Each structure stands twice: as structure tokens, then as C-alpha cells.
Amino acid sequence: xxxxxxxxxxxxxxxxxxxxLRCVPISNHLYFYWYRQIxxxxxxxxxxxxxxxxxxxxxxxxxxxxxxxxxxxxxTLKIRSTKLEDSAMYFCASRHTGVFSNQPQxxxxxxxxxxx
Amino acid sequence: AQKITQTQPxxxxxxxxxxxxxxxxxxxxxxxxxxxxxxxxxxEMIFLIYQGxxxxxxxxxxxxxxxxxxxRKSANLVISASQLGDSAMYFCAMREGQTxxxxxxxxxxxRLFVKA
Numbered sequence: 001x002x003x004x005x006x007x008x009x010x011x012x013x014x015x016x017x018x019x020x021l022r023c024v025p026i027s028n029h030l031y032f033y034w035y036r037q038i039x040x041x042x043x044x045x046x047x048x049x050x051x052x053x054x055x056x057x058x059x060x061x062x063x064x065x066x067x068x069x070x071x072x073x074x075x076t077l078k079i080r081s082t083k084l085e086d087s088a089m090y091f092c093a094s095r096h097t098g099v100f101s102n103q104p105q106x107x108x109x110x111x112x113x114x115x116x
Numbered sequence: 117a118q119k120i121t122q123t124q125p126x127x128x129x130x131x132x133x134x135x136x137x138x139x140x141x142x143x144x145x146x147x148x149x150x151x152x153x154x155x156x157x158x159x160e161m162i163f164l165i166y167q168g169x170x171x172x173x174x175x176x177x178x179x180x181x182x183x184x185x186x187x188r189k190s191a192n193l194v195i196s197a198s199q200l201g202d203s204a205m206y207f208c209a210m211r212e213g214q215t216x217x218x219x220x221x222x223x224x225x226x227r228l229f230v231k232a
Contacts (some may be wrong), residue, residue, distance in 0.1 A: 031218060043161070043207060055217050065121040089159060095218065104151055105220055107161035 002026045002028040006092050006108035013082055021077040021111045023092030031095040032075045033105060034067065036060070041090065049075065062078045064114055079113075119143065120157035120208055128229045129198045135192070137193040137226045139208030145169075148212045150191040151220065152182065155205040162205075168193055195228075203230045 005024045013019045025032050034046040047057040049067055066078045075094075077087055089112050093105040121140045129135035141150065152164040167175045167182045175182040183192040195202055209221040 033219070035220075035222075042224045043209075045219045045221065048219050058219075089160060093161075094184075104163045104166055105218075106163065107153075109158075110158040112159070 002059070003103055004094055004108035006090075006111050008111060009109065010112045010114070012114045012116060015084060016081055018078065019078050019082055019113065021079075021090050021092075022083055023075045023077070023094075024073050025092065026096070026106055027093030029094035029096050029106070031055075031105075032067075032069070033093040033095070034077045035091040035093065037091065037110075038088045041063075046077075059066050082113075082115045082116050087113055089113075089116070113115055119221045120210055122197070122208055122223035124226045125224070126227045126229065128194075128231060131200060131230055131232050132160050132197055134194060134196045135198055135228065137195070137206050137208075137228065139191045139193065139223060141189050141191060141208070141210050143189075143210065143212055145212045148210055150184070151209040151211070152191075153207045153222075154202075155207060155225070157204070161207075165193070185225060198230045200230050200232060203228060208231070223227045 007022045035043050037043045045058050046061045064066045064080050064094040068076050089110045091110045092108045095102050095105045119142050123138055135156045150167045154162045154164055165175050165177045165182050166181045167184045174184050179196045181194045205225045205227050207225045209220045211218050211220045
């Protein structure tokens with residue numbers, strides 16, 4: 001069964017550095033998402049992306065964050081000037097577009113980001 | 117205001133017994149979807165079951181069923197014949213609307229412990 005893949009599985013970065021989290025969504029999916037989960041807390045929506053542009057973003061997704069689909073397969077989340085509070089598990093998800101809203105988002109296994 | 121409420125931070129169930137995980141939601145949309153995801157200790161998010169707001173029958177997927185009570189805005193997950201491998205965090209989630217990015221909003225989760 002096709003799956004969403006995320007790399008790396010764990011990223012350790014010094015505070016203030018930039019980090020890029022990578023995702024390869026399922027190939028025939030057209031909606032892409034990033035979520036984050038701070039340890040022990042609930043999953044929070046960051047951003048959705050469709051047709052090469054952001055379709056929705058949360059208040060968490062400020063100017064520090066950006067997303068890009070640099071080619072036909074990758075979907076990246078860039079965090080500039082990382083802060084300690086950016087430490088979290090970051091999940092990428094994708095969804096097959098269609099008329100019916102019953103299509104679930106398929107999640108990757110996540111990238112655990114640790115800011116030192 | 118909370119859109120998804122899971123009031124049980126932790127639940128215990130005896131192996132082979134059934135367990136119900138509660139979820140209530142709040143939306144003014146007529147069209148929405150409700151999902152349950154399982155998050156084992158390894159951290160990945162596993163889609164379990166979906167219920168659409170217009171679905172007249174409760175969704176079932178193997179040992180999982182969703183007790184959907186639209187008037188009460190509840191979407192409880194029932195796991196029958198619990199197994200040790202069911203021990204995990206369970207998230208109720210909702211997606212609103214027919215168009216747009218279809219972001220998914222998650223509840224705080226219920227941690228299920230299955231006892232041998």
C-alpha cells in the first residue's frame with residue numbers, strides 16, 4: 001500500500017539554525033498538510049497546500065515557517081531561526097482530492113525535531 | 117472554544133472486552149467528517165475509521181465501530197474484543213466543509229491501556 005514518507009526520522013538542530021523537513025506524499029494525492037505534535041500534547045494543524053499554493057494556515061504558521069513543493073514528488077517544511085519551543089514531532093499528510101470528503105488524510109511516520 | 121472534546125485522558129480495559137472512547141464535537145457546518153486515529157508509542161498516526169455527517173449508518177471497520185449520534189454531536193469509538201496491541205493513544209478528529217484545504221482538527225486524545 002502506498003504511504004507518505006518523511007525524512008529524517010529525527011533531526012537535532014541548534015537554536016537559531018534553519019531546518020528543512022522533507023516529505024514525499026502519496027503519488028496521486030493532491031492536498032498536502034503539515035501538523036505538529038508537541039510531546040504529550042494534541043496534534044495541531046499548521047498548513048494545507050494545494051495546486052502549488054497554501055490553501056489554509058493556522059496562527060502557528062507565522063513568517064518563521066514556509067512550505068514548498070520543489071518538484072513533482074517532494075513537499076518540504078522550512079523552519080527559519082529555530083526556537084526551543086519548535087521542538088516537536090512534525091507530521092506530513094496527504095489526501096486524494098475528490099468530490100467526497102470521506103477521503104482520510106494519510107500521515108507519514110513523523111520527524112522528531114529537537115532544538116538544543 | 118474546543119471543537120473536539122475527548123473527556124477521558126486515560127482508559128483501562130481488560131483484554132477481550134469492549135471499550136468505548138468518547139468524543140464530542142462542535143461545528144456549525146452541515147457537511148463534515150469525523151475520524152479516529154491511533155497513535156502507538158512508536159509515534160505514527162494510523163487511520164482507523166471515518167464517519168460522514170450525511171452517513172445514516174454507523175461506520176464499522178473490523179473491530180472498530182463508530183457510534184455516531186448527530187443530534188448530540190458525539191462520535192464515540194467502540195473497540196470490540198480488545199487486544200494488547202490496542203494499547204495506544206486514540207485521537208478523534210474532524211474535518212469541516214466541502215471545499216478548501218480540508219484541515220483536520222484533533223482532540224486531546226485518550227490513552228488506552230489494555231490489561232492481560
